[in-house]
Amino acid sequence: MPPIRTVLVANRGEIAVRVMRTCRELGIRTVAVYSDADADAVHTRYADLSVHIGPAPSKDSYLIAERILEAAKATGADAIHPGYGFLSENAGFARRCAQAGITFIGPPPEAIDRMGDKTKARELMEAAGVPLPPGTTTALTSVEEAVETARRIGFPVLIKAAAGGGGKGMRLVHAPDQLEAAVRAAKSEALSAFGDDRVYVEKYLEEPRHVEFQILADQHGNVLHLFDRECSIQRRHQKLVEEAPCAILSAELRARMADAAVTAARGCGYVGAGTIEFLVDKHLDFYFLEMNTRLQVEHPITELITGTDLVALQIHVAEGHPLPMTQADLAMRGHAIECRICAEDSENRFLPSTGRLTTYREPSGPGVRVDAGVDEGTEVSSYYDPLLAKLVVWAPTREQAIRRMDRALAEYRIRGVQTTIPFCRFVMADEAFNAARYDTHFINDRYHPAPRPLGRAQILAAALAVREATAVPAAEVVPAAATAADGWWHKRRH
Numbered sequence: 093m094p095p096i097r098t099v100l101v102a103n104r105g106e107i108a109v110r111v112m113r114t115c116r117e118l119g120i121r122t123v124a125v126y127s128d129a130d131a132d133a134v135h136t137r138y139a140d141l142s143v144h145i146g147p148a149p150s151k152d153s154y155l156i157a158e159r160i161l162e163a164a165k166a167t168g169a170d171a172i173h174p175g176y177g178f179l180s181e182n183a184g185f186a187r188r189c190a191q192a193g194i195t196f197i198g199p200p201p202e203a204i205d206r207m208g209d210k211t212k213a214r215e216l217m218e219a220a221g222v223p224l225p226p227g228t229t230t231a232l233t234s235v236e237e238a239v240e241t242a243r244r245i246g247f248p249v250l251i252k253a254a255a256g257g258g259g260k261g262m263r264l265v266h267a268p269d270q271l272e273a274a275v276r277a278a279k280s281e282a283l284s285a286f287g288d289d290r291v292y293v294e295k296y297l298e299e300p301r302h303v304e305f306q307i308l309a310d311q312h313g314n315v316l317h318l319f320d321r322e323c324s325i326q327r328r329h330q331k332l333v334e335e336a337p338c339a340i341l342s343a344e345l346r347a348r349m350a351d352a353a354v355t356a357a358r359g360c361g362y363v364g365a366g367t368i369e370f371l372v373d374k375h376l377d378f379y380f381l382e383m384n385t386r387l388q389v390e391h392p393i394t395e396l397i398t399g400t401d402l403v404a405l406q407i408h409v410a411e412g413h414p415l416p417m418t419q420a421d422l423a424m425r426g427h428a429i430e431c432r433i434c435a436e437d438s439e440n441r442f443l444p445s446t447g448r449l450t451t452y453r454e455p456s457g458p459g460v461r462v463d464a465g466v467d468e469g470t471e472v473s474s475y476y477d478p479l480l481a482k483l484v485v486w487a488p489t490r491e492q493a494i495r496r497m498d499r500a501l502a503e504y505r506i507r508g509v510q511t512t513i514p515f516c517r518f519v520m521a522d523e524a525f526n527a528a529r530y531d532t533h534f535i536n537d538r539y540h541p542a543p544r545p546l547g548r549a550q551i552l553a554a555a556l557a558v559r560e561a562t563a564v565p566a567a568e569v570v571p572a573a574a575t576a577a578d579g580w581w582h583k584r585r586h
C-alpha cells in the first residue's frame with residue numbers, strides 16, 4: 093500500500109488534536125471536519141485544512157458518513173482516522189471508506205462485526221479458549237431458556253443486549269421470579285437503543301475490577317500486547333480515572349491475561365490497535381468482557397509506560413507495514429495515571445456544566461502531559477461528550493505518580509464551567525485508591541461529597557426567583573432556597 097499523505101480526522105475535541113499531532117510529526121497533512129458549533133474549535137484551527145460538515149448535533153454532522161467521505165474526496169485525503177465514538181466502530185463506514193479507495197485507520201470491518209455482536213464475540217472467544225463469565229453464547233429464544241441457564245450458573249445473573257456493550261440495556265436479576273420482566277425490559281431497551289432486541293445471560297460478577305489489555309496487530313499476522321490498564325473508577329459506564337499498569341496483577345497473572353488477550357485478537361482476525369476488556373474477581377480469576385475495536389480515550393497511559401506512539405503505530409500498520417517491534421522489545425516502565433477533565437459538576441451528581449471557558453490554564457512540568465480539545469475562550473456546549481481534556485502523568489512508581497497527579501490537578505485553572513477536578517483530587521487522596529484496594533463500585537462506595545455552598549450569584553438568583561413567585565421579602569426565604577438541593581448525597585448503594 094502506498095504511504096498515507098493526507099489524513100482526515102473524523103472526530104472533534106481532544107482526540108482529533110491528538111491524532112493530528114502525530115500526523116504532523118510524520119509529515120502527513122491533516123484535514124479536520126467541523127460542525128457549526130466547532131467553527132472556531134481547537135481541532136478545526138489545528139488542522140492544515142478544515143471542512144464544514146453540518147449543524148451542531150452529531151447526527152447531522154460527525155455521524156454522517158456521506159459528508160465525511162465527501163470531505164475526504166474534496167481534500168484529497170487518502171486515509172480517515174475515526175478517533176473513538178462517532179463512526180469509529182461502524183463496520184458499514186469502514187466498508188464505505190474501502191469502496192471509496194480511502195484507508196480506514198482501524199480494523200477490518202469483519203473484525204468490527206465479529207466483536208460488535210456480543211453473542212458472536214462470546215462464541216468466538218469460547219472457541220479460542222478465552223475464559224468467559226458463565227452464560228449463553230447465543231441469544232435467548234425464550235424466557236424458559238433464561239430460567240434454565242440461571243439455575244445452572246446460579247443467581248445473580250445479568251441480561252445483556254447482544255448489540256450492546258458499554259453497559260447499555262443491561263438488567264441485573266437476583267431471583268427466578270424477576271427473570272421474565274427483566275428479559276422483557278432488556279429486550280425493549282435493546283430494540284429502541286440498537287434496533288436489535290436479542291439478549292443473552294451472563295453470571296453477574298459481584299465486585300470486579302475492570303482490567304484491559306492494549307493490543308496491536310499488523311496485516312501480516314503479528315499480534316502484540318502493550319500490557320494493561322485498570323479502569324475500575326467509572327460512573328455510569330464513564331471512566332474517570334485510569335492507571336497503567338494495573339497495580340494488583342502479578343507477573344504470572346499478567347502473562348496469562350496477556351496471552352488470552354492476544355488469543356482474543358487473533359480469534360477475530362484483528363488488525364490495528366484494539367482493547368480486550370476483562371473483569372477480574374476477588375479470587376483474581378479473570379473473564380473476557382468485550383473488545384473495543386478502536387483507539388481508546390485512555391490510550392496515553394499505555395504510551396507513557398511503553399514509550400510508544402499508538403497513533404503512529406496505527407498509521408504504520410494501516411500502510412501495510414509489519415509492526416516495527418516484537419513482543420520482546422516491549423517492556424513496561426514506571427507508572428501512569430490519567431484523569432478525565434470533564435465539564436461536569438462532580439460535587440453535584442456530575443451534572444453537565446456548560447458555558448465559556450473564561451480561564452483555562454493547564455498544568456505542566458516533569459512527567460505531565462495534557463491532551464486537550466479546548467482552550468481559553470472555548471464555548472462548552474451540551475451537543476457533545478463533556479470531555480474537555482485528559483491530564484496524564486508518568487512517574488517511576490505508583491506512589492510518585494499519585495503525588496504528581498495531585499500536584500498537576502492543583503495547578504489546573506478552569507473557570508466558566510464546573511469540572512471533575514475536585515473528584516479527581518478526592519481519588520488521589522483516597523486511602524483505598526492509594527492502597528490499590530478498589531473495584532468498579534468505588535464511586536458509589538466512597539464518594540459522597542457535601543454539596544458545594546451556594547455562591548453569591550446563585551443565592552441572589554434563588555432569592556429573586558422566590559420573591560417573584562411569592563412576593564415576600566427575599567431575605568426571609570434565602571435559607572429555604574439554599575437547601576432546595578438537599579438530600580441527594582445521603583444516597584448509598586444497597
Ligand code: MV4
Pocket residue numbers: 225250257258259260294295296297298300301302323324326329371381382532
Ligand atoms: C458485567 C459485570 C459483572 N458481571 N458482566 C458494564 C459495562 C459493560 N461493558 C459490561 N459491564 C459489566 N458487565 C458480568 N458478567 C459488571 C459490569 C459493570 C462494570 C464493568 C466494568 C466497569 C464498570 C462497571 C460498572 C458497572 C457494571
